[in-house]
Amino acid sequence: MESFISGIGWVSKESMGYNGCIKKFDQNTRLPQIKRDDILRHPYKHFGRMDNFSKLGFAGIVFAMKDAAIIESGKIESETINPEKKNISMIASTVTGCLETDLAFQETMLRPLPSPSVFAYTLDSSFLGEASIYLGLTGESFVINEEKPDGLKGLFMALEIIDSGASDIVLCGMCNSDIKTNNTDFCSNTPGSIFFVLQKECLHSYGVIQSNSMESYYYQNDIKINTLYDLAQKCTNRKKL
């Protein structure tokens, strides 16, 4: 199975954005607090209500879609009400999920009336729902919780969706908050979000990703890929053609 990589978007402690539109941070020790105008030019009523984990994932997805030119960067972002529906799928891998939001809701449980608006984001998949509403994405959408924080099983399932013809475009990536967990593998990795737009066909791409088993992934035929961050590095080194 193979597909073109047409867009990459990310949020990390060091920077966020996409190729040609990057905001850098100096000496950030934690992930940035994402503001609406970091991602969208126009007001979007749903953005303010999102939890930090959802903003992190939502930003990565929107940046990747702008990089792939599936949504126009900067020009039209009025796709906030009834955007045209698109058969695009989304798979996000995570280790931490929305545990930070779970803790926030647990705190509100000490009050007579816990917060319904916080509870609405205590699902790891909530941000996929927000992205599907904003972008009008009607394909498959689910989160993979994995022990090994490499995002590759999600990549495999994304390739399967394209190969089976279920969607011709799939957003695939990782999203992790910087909460401390007992997962030692995860602690050695950078929290943040990174999303790729995979397409069956496209004019401009960073190259091709291939896999025929859940254990091995190759970029441009013969470059072995070990994590999604590894893939992003290889893609950005090569630049889009």
Add this chain to the structure above:
Amino acid sequence: MNPVYITNVAAITAMGPDLESLYNGLMNKKSGISKITRFNNVSCHASPFAGVIKDLDHPKKMSLIFQLSDMLINQICRNRESRIESDTFLITASTKAGIDLLGQNNAKSKMLPKDILLSDLTQYIALKIGLNNNGININSACASSTIAVAKGAALIQMGVVDSVLICCMDTVSQFVFSGFSVLGAMSDEPARPFDKNRKGLTLGEGAAAILLISEKKAKAKGAFPLCQIAGFGIANDACHLTAPARDGYGLKLAIGKACKKAGIAVDDIHAINTHGTGTKHNDSMEINAINSMFNPGQVIANSIKGAIGHTLGAAGGIEIALCVKMLKEKVMPGTYGFLDPEKGSEAIISPEARSFKGDYILTTNSGFGGTNAAVILKKV
């Protein structure tokens, strides 16, 4: 594409410790819903009721989810005719897994309790069964386990693996109970799916295990197929975070994809296990979708959530396990709590058990974030 068969199923619900007790309980119009005593009922709780599993006790410093896992593993491994081999790929489906551990933790502590990650549940099950992989957990709200079955089937169809074990589960915790209460989604009486006077859902807990295997592996093992996974489809409403599209947009897309994958027409479906939560919006959406896709009198449908509660991430898996039994018996149990039909549901839903024709059964689930999933099982 390689055909995919189900050769082993197990289910644990508030109705009893196995699939037989669930099916027989539903056929005998019993309910597993009772007043909850697991945690204190506080003022914000919108209901005193839940579908809890009788023998699930609250152990100190351990999540109920691991106790439930042990019960499920014992049951699925008991079937000697369809053993789970070490190369079986594991997919778990849970929305909140060990969230009850948070209640045992200082709420202000940012250091998390051990075993709270969703992947901790997957690893625990993999280790207990003795699998050579740690698997993955699929999380997509109340459609999690339906999607897990669909993705497991896709892996076998592609020839990537020969067998996939789906283990799905969620428990009733104070965390989730409080959340659904303040969202205004819960009924103060046991849920009454598709009833005109329904007031909302009742939470439940449960677990199911489903073993999917390729035709080649089934033959090699001499395993008897219980049914075939004929098709599946997944789609998003792209409409609202906590409510379904009123017209059932995503559900209809998912059903259409499932029929296409199965290579059948919508007319070939005569029985549907619905999501049927008992909330105003969900049940109306499903009635709209069914009436717009199927001819009048073509299908019968039911919901089991009035009898065992809404088991969240486990719901789809429990219902697929039950559909295996329904397909074998060719009888669909009635919908518990359905007394006064919602407009449009009269010819579809019944409180009585009914036989159905054809070789297929469709089961669907929908959830927060606009997610929808459909699986079609075929009699073998």
